Amino acid sequence: MNNGISPKAPAKEKIKSDFESLIRGMNWTGMIDCIAYDHLFDGAMPMFNKMYELGKKETTTWxxxxxxxxxxxxxxxxxxxxxxxxxxxxxxxxxxxxxxxxxxxxxxxxxxxxxxxxxxxxxxxxxxxxxxxx
Known part of the structure; x- marks a missing residue:
């Protein structure tokens, strides 16, 4: 998915945008309501940042x-x-x-x-x- 994100954007931002599109689509189709969307979005974005920082610590760059x-x-x-x-x-x-x-x-x-x-x-x-x- 593109979602208006530049092809040169960092991978972390592309993943966050893809997740946001997924839950936005669930909201538009009525699978989840606006409150669930807000909770998912607000809860998941800090987790993406933590996972990214953990990945950087555990990765060896040769x-x-x-x-x-x-x-x-x-x-x-x-x-x-x-x-x-x-x-x-x-x-x-x-x-x-x-x-x-x-x-x-x-x-x-x-x-x-x-x-x-x-x-x-x-x-x-x-x-x-x-x-x-x-």
Whole structure:
């Protein structure tokens, strides 16, 4: 559905608009009344925002390396590496530090290994926080 939303709008706004169209259609056809529509709309929109924020926290965004390089020196990142074993290869996720080396930067553990290639990096996730028991 388009619902007057720009094709360039963020995915979150497109989903919210689709939901709003769905419940508006239910209201127009008499499946729900105006009070139910208001409750659904007012209750669901904050939930969409919470789900979006949760999704951002739980998503890893990979940056192709060396096309994109970290901007923070002496900071740890997740890296996807390819280990070369003769003609075979193994991809793994490791942790490495992007270090300032003659102002050009390098991975401390994996940059100078002829059998290992860093192909992507990502920010480390936030530490686990148990949910409060409110």
């Amino acid at each position: 940056h192709p390396y060396p096309k994109e390089k970290p901007k923070s020196y002496t900071k740890a990142y997740l890296v996807t590496i390819v280990k070369h074993y003769g003609k075979s290869q193994v991809k793994k996720v490791e942790k490495d530090t992007w270090a300032d080396s003659k102002e050009c930067g390098e991975w401390e553990m994996f940059d100078n290994r002829p059998d290992t290639e860093v192909i992507a990096w990502a920010e480390l996730p936030e530490p686990y926080q148990p949910e409060s028991k409110e």
